[in-house]
Amino acid sequence: MADWSKLSMDVLGLIHDKLSIPDCIRLKAACKSWNLAFKFKHHRPPKLQSPWLMLPDHNDTVAWFFSIADKKIYKVPCPEPMISLRICIGSCHGWLITVDDNCNMHLLNPLTGVQIPLPSVTTLPFVKIVQDSQEPISKFMIGEQQRVYSIWRMHRFFFHKAVLSMAPDADGSFTIVMIYSVWKRLAFARAGDEAWTSIQTPHGFHDVIHCNDKFYTASYGGTVMAWEPNGLAIVSEIISSDIDEAYIGCMMYLVESPDDNLMLIARHAGEGPIISHTSLFLVFSLDEQDLQWKKVKSLHQQTLFLGDFPELKQNCIYFTNNILEFCGYFHYADSDIGVFNMESKKIEPIDHLGRHLNWPPSVWFFPSLS
Numbered sequence: 001m002a003d004w005s006k007l008s009m010d011v012l013g014l015i016h017d018k019l020s021i022p023d024c025i026r027l028k029a030a031c032k033s034w035n036l037a038f039k040f041k042h043h044r045p046p047k048l049q050s051p052w053l054m055l056p057d058h059n060d061t062v063a064w065f066f067s068i069a070d071k072k073i074y075k076v077p078c079p080e081p082m083i084s085l086r087i088c089i090g091s092c093h094g095w096l097i098t099v100d101d102n103c104n105m106h107l108l109n110p111l112t113g114v115q116i117p118l119p120s121v122t123t124l125p126f127v128k129i130v131q132d133s134q135e136p137i138s139k140f141m142i143g144e145q146q147r148v149y150s151i152w153r154m155h156r157f158f159f160h161k162a163v164l165s166m167a168p169d170a171d172g173s174f175t176i177v178m179i180y181s182v183w184k185r186l187a188f189a190r191a192g193d194e195a196w197t198s199i200q201t202p203h204g205f206h207d208v209i210h211c212n213d214k215f216y217t218a219s220y221g222g223t224v225m226a227w228e229p230n231g232l233a234i235v236s237e238i239i240s241s242d243i244d245e246a247y248i249g250c251m252m253y254l255v256e257s258p259d260d261n262l263m264l265i266a267r268h269a270g271e272g273p274i275i276s277h278t279s280l281f282l283v284f285s286l287d288e289q290d291l292q293w294k295k296v297k298s299l300h301q302q303t304l305f306l307g308d309f310p311e312l313k314q315n316c317i318y319f320t321n322n323i324l325e326f327c328g329y330f331h332y333a334d335s336d337i338g339v340f341n342m343e344s345k346k347i348e349p350i351d352h353l354g355r356h357l358n359w360p361p362s363v364w365f366f367p368s369l370s
Helices: 009-016 022-026 032-037 153-157 241-247 326-327
Strands: 053-056 064-068 072-077 087-092 095-099 105-109 114-117 127-129 139-142 147-150 159-164 176-182 185-190 197-199 207-213 214-219 225-226 234-238 250-256 262-269 277-287 294-298 316-319 336-342 364-366
Touching: 032 316, 087 364, 095 159, 139 153, 147 153, 159 207, 176 207, 185 207, 207 250, 214 250
Parallel strands: 087 159
Antiparallel strands: 053 064, 053 364, 064 072, 087 095, 095 105, 105 114, 127 139, 139 147, 159 176, 176 185, 185 197, 207 214, 214 225, 225 234, 250 262, 262 277, 277 294, 316 336
């Protein structure tokens, strides 16, 4: 009988490069020699994975992820602080950006258990802790007007979104940009920073992404800005005068398409009995030569996920409700999650997902063992 534990490193490397993330985890657990082989740096990470959806759950130590490809839920143990008490304000390169119930922030790779603390929220301008003799943190004092926020309110309504420039293990030089506060301001930090650096602008921001070595933001005034990572200086302002009507009463999202184009998504919501739900998307693509947005009628074979995944429906937008203000108020409403078909303009449920609550908000996650 063959001794599979004695397969050569090269053969194991070839196998490793073809596997999905769940299969890699199972194979590493099979025996010590296989686990050792997958730690060698000359083996590439597993192939680009189809997205998972992190679901609300009340288990203190285990996160639930729904795999679209496998149509099943994976339960992943996570380190302290308790995952059930964290919200996720971003997901990039296989890492989650989390805020716990004391408003401490971490980068977390849930599959490896590695996490990195981020600078304290109190290093942002005009953010102070109000302490009493009973608790280490009682309340927060926010802004020049010194508004008082309870920990509950701070946790749900102060943090909006954060993105990474690269995986933290790439070369130790990642940058993270965050939208924060009721005024939707920007701040950034680099690897090893002990404090956030606030970016002074007159705008509040809908969204921020990292694309083609730059950060891009979409403001409430309808302006998209490009920011250089080295110093985060504005290099251009993109005038979106041809889509002004799309900005009225809707959320805006910036997306990098599978062919590396910057796209702008306007998300319209209809009124529901408890909370508004998505009714329509308008999609625009940036013409980089004249800095104008062109309306997109079809995504063709693409979906608005990074990469080509045959298990996803083509010409569709996969979405979830990540507006923390809404989710924070309507914990027990049904989540606004689905698939928008660009051709039919209809919204369909995600196959086999079922119904889930609204808090903590669900986030898309591309699993990685990096």
